[in-house]
Amino acid sequence: MQTDDNTRHAEKMARIKAARDRMMQEKQGEKGLVIVHTGKGKGKSSSGFGMILRCIAHGMPCAVVQFIKGAWDTGERRLLTTHFGDLCQFHAMGEGFTWETQDRERDIAAARAGWEKAKQLIRDPSIRMVLLDEINIALRYDYLDLDEVLAFLRDEKPPMTHVVLTGRNAKSELIALADLVTEMEQVKHPFRDGIKAQPGVEF
Secondary structure: OHHHHHHHHHHHHHHHHHHHHHHHHOOOOOOOOEEEEEOOOOOHHHHHHHHHHHHHHOOOOEEEEEOOHHHOOOHHHHHHHHHOOOOEEEEEOOOOOHHHHOOHHHHHHHHHHHHHHHHHHHHOOOOOEEEEEOHHHHHHOOOOOHHHHHHHHHHOOOOOOEEEEEOOOOOHHHHHHOOEEEEOOOOOOHHHHOOOOOOOOOO
């Protein structure tokens, strides 16, 4: 009986492998992707930084522009600037969450400065990935012109450059433009139980 189960399992896995191999042979193209991480769940920025670390591991020059959390002393900022500054540029352009600054004009100016830096980095063909951390928040509050951002990504991004845009409430037009979109869904969060943000988990 055990032998029959093992034989059936092996045959099933062989069929799956053959189908996967055929599918992978058909997918040979490469291109620079527009990647969006959005949703109410935790992990949007974390996933973006994971991609940045993958680039570094492959020796691919990359860059980060932070639009909101620029004032935070985060673990990823420490790691990247201290150990990988030769491969990853890090630009903290934000001044904190909007409820902390309470100054719309200042927030708009910071977002515009971040976007100008982002465009400069994306235009550089030697940089393979640019993470625009929390840019979706700047777009949500109209600190940046959505049409301008979409036009730039569509018309000026070098063909092999990946651009990752994170933050809640991604605009539907950005989702339509993107090649890869992931929505993080919140199931449970310790904040609701009185647990504050902690190093190594949130920052």
